[in-house]
Amino acid sequence: MISPDIRIEGFDAQSWGRLLSLFSTAPADLETSAEQALLPNRPEGTLVVIVDDQDRTLRALHTGRGALTGVRYGGSESLPLLARDHGVKRCVVIREGVPEEIAERLAVRLQPGDDYASQWLSCVRILREVQSAGMMRVWPRPLASVPIPAMTTLQRALDMLLPDDHCWVLALWSGTHLWTTFVVHRHRGQIATVVGPDRIRQWTGPLGGDFRRDYRHIVRAVSTHLAPVHFGAFTDVGVLDHLLHTSHAGTWAKHVAARDIIVHPTPPYAMVVLGADAVGGAARRAAKWAGGLDMLKLLRPVVRELRSQVTSVSSVTEILGFNPIQIWSQWRQGRDAQDG
């Protein structure tokens, strides 16, 4: 899935930092100490408690404040209280010797030829094992309800998202400036190249500064230098940020319709997602107007019909068992799943 020879190129420090900020809880450019200061009591960091085999605390640390004294672990039920008392977002209790145990199990399971995604799936499985065995407690348990997909499942999802020898493009502008890009090229079945804006500019030459026009140049350049584009999203970073921070149905479809975000090309799964989002949005509005009538239920045949128009495609959510966009959005908003 991920090529051992993967190339990541065409980024400078700024554009790389911006790309990473898309996966942080707030955009790097917007996060200031002044904004942080407005939220003085917000839970911050993680409390790590290392205990012995009788659950006695050997050491407790806060990821931001360092070592803590007087932390007592009173069983898994006490974790929310512990987190509240110490003003942390997360709490991890780990038994002494467990990191070594994890390392040993990993060493036994990895096989030559496993790719990085597969190796990480092994890690995640081992982490769940040690949690299930009571060697480690985590509160809250992020993504606890998300099933660990099999490698073949991931492969199928990738096949749908990005067919071989095609590219996936996300290009973000800030005003008239190309803010960052994330171009992924799949080759011989594996993610082979990730390209940043420096390289894109080399390929396109000077851009006009309006993503509604520039996107064509980018699609053409990527197709020429890497491979045909299978999916492209082009928008302003502010719009994307707004979209990732809203959970209202229909928002994505509305912005696409208004060309606040250009989706081009639009593969079938994107049409399904956008179509479902539009239907959901319409249902929400209609429900409001219709005094609480469940319009979504009424519209379900429409969605089915829409999906039937898209041949041989099921949704990524159905394949994976979870909605990756939703996970991304939750992550960005710093909302851990509170389902324990």
Place this chain on the structure above:
Amino acid sequence: MKSERFSARRPRPTCSDVAPVQLEGNHLRLGVSQMGGSPTGTDLSGNGALQTRRIPLYSGALHYWRIDPSLWKQALTSLKQLGLPMVETYVPWGVHEVTEGHVDFGERDPRLDLGRFVDMAAELGLWVFARPGPHINAELTYFGLPKHVIYNRAYQARSPKGNPVIQPYPPQMFPIPSYASRAFAAATQSWYRAVADVLRARMYPEGPVVLLQVDNEASYYFRTGEYDQDYHKDALADYRQFLRKRYRSLDRYNQEYHTSHQTWREVTPPLSFDVQAFDVQAFDGQALGPRRKGVEPMGAGPSAGPIGGQASAPGSHLELRRAMEWAEFREVLITDSVDRFRGSLEAVGLGGVPTVHNIPLGETGQPVNLSALQDAVPLVGLDYYHRARDFETVRWRTLFLTGSTPIPYAPEMGVGAPSWFPPLDHQDSLFSFLTACAHGLRGFNLYMAVDRDRWYGAPVDDRGQPRAEARSWKSVIHALDRVDHASLHRKVEVAIQVPHEYRRLTRLTHLLGGIVTPSVFEALGGSPALACREDTLDLGRAVQLEWHAWVVEVVQALEAEQIPYVLVDSDARMERYEGIRLLFSPTFQYANRRRWKGLEQLAGTGMHLATGPEVPQMNDRFQPEVFPVGSSVEGTSWVCQVDGIAVGELVRSQLDTLGLRPEVWVQPSSEDHSGEEPGREEPIRSKDSEEGVQETGPVWQRGLSPAGDVRATLHGDASGPRALYVMNTVEDARRCTVHIPRCTRVTDLLLGDHFEDVRALPLQVPGHTCRVFALEAAVHDSPAKENRDKVERTDGDPAMGAHGVQHSSTRLPNIQRPSIQRPSARRSSRRPS
């Protein structure tokens, strides 16, 4: 002072007298060249004349195999235009030998034509620093090792359970090789032989290669947990040999450990740190092998008991001693392996030039002995990848480097970062670099100077074109050249020892093992002791935590007094204490005997010693021993802190006793000007000739001159102070006055402004920036008023970078732009006056 170390292991290798390239005074001294010709006929020595010359240890990294050969020339030219006399490149084994036994140096893939690349560097007048591994990392898959090497089971490091040890770095986790594996060492020598076929004819004086690195970041591939590895059979054999050398006979070992081993093969290393083994269990005289800790579910109650255990008498510390020996052995294993690799390089004909080794971030928490490594490789440095807000970490590391090595050198000074590191921006790189220089770093390799895949943020892009950031780097390197930074030194009279016997205990008692090691905490700006257990281990105190806290308290007290100091590795050679008048050394219930003898020796030279908080009662084998201290050592000034005296008090009293005061000090402005536009800065002059100008600055007084957020360091040579660095350690701008030795002319090397006859500089320093000033003897030939009328600009100008670095050549009236010239020509301008 005698040339010896507190803990001497082997004769220190030096470049022989006949070696054409030697390390000398923070420079490379190139010996007499026969004809000075490079392989391509370029005269590198300057007109073929027989001469000796020095070049500073400044270089930039460029990975030839990652760039199309058609772009090499442009990239090398851009690198040289930064003001760097040398190009550094790894030589990746895994890229050149994809198929076992078939090494390609350009025969099939022109990108791999190392010889052509080196020749091209020579043609452009660049020296070459080659790093052939075997481990290189370089963000390559398998850290640059071939796949067939990685998956050879005979080469692989082993965990306590005999499993391979996995390195989780992207883009593929892999089993790491063992530093002890002789088979791996033999394979490495074959690789070196192939490299030598290309480089041998290109070594100085025949060619431009003047520096070679042996391996890379030899620190168990970042799997540094004390019980993580290495239980490879060759490592176990080395461990037994280490013990055999220490105890001389198995009988003595059995006697001291209360064991009854029949052969050395029965002696096994500890597999985990088991505190119960020595402070709970009764000694039964049986050697049962080490106990493994249980990982039963929480709430399952006490562990079912030891799986096995080398039990010992309560309070005898035998298990602790065994653990400490294991920790020491792991340092020795790394040193010996690096030494073995260096020997292999020489054996294949790549000798004659100095060798380098680099230690990654988090050195205090690593099983690596910086001083011992210098016995294997003469130039050992630290790698730097820090955020601007990591000021204190950069300062600590650099002061440790300057205190512990003769040439403070950074083999990797991060410019940008790997794609999978926490993001670092231009300001992070530049501020960290200048902070390191300000605290005494004298040589560096900008890593990367030229961008490449799996990397971002180099000043030159991957097509060889300089980015906007290149201007800042060019200005800064030129500023260093102007003050001849490589030849300067800081006057430091205070040192703090960093003892190995306590560092080892910190590593041993680390609770998170695996990958989240003490080094990780340290690299992130924390203490390596952050995740250590809090038990006292029958040592009276939690020494593993307290030694570091004690050192930090001394550091804080010295910082508050603005007194320059260095941190010294406890195994450092005695030369490292030259010029030191006051030494602080943490001492607890146990101490290393050799370190103590060194302290006694230093006390005998008249050095003031301050130790504490305890007088040791045991050596680091935990055997009772008398450690003479304080007044019992006749004729010395040795103060031992006793409980109840705060460390800060101890520091201040010692400074008072010696009358130590800062040569340069910063007085923070009492007003908050952080939101103001930069305005005129009026220097305080040392003369009383001008109206409205103070005659002298305020006098430094202890306690009345808190350092604030701005720090200043002074660097000089035999002629006196030559350079001043002023750093703002916080994000917001700060105003301050920097008091400097009188009768100087001060030139801001990055902004170009200058003042004469000043002894106090009122400055505004933008957040996380460093200003660099040249100090010269006072010149009275220009009207003072004219100078006073100059307006210094620090920020607010779009032409200025984050560091106030000039972005327009018109704004540098006092700085000659570095021209593109051959190394020999530029060297003459760098030579100290």
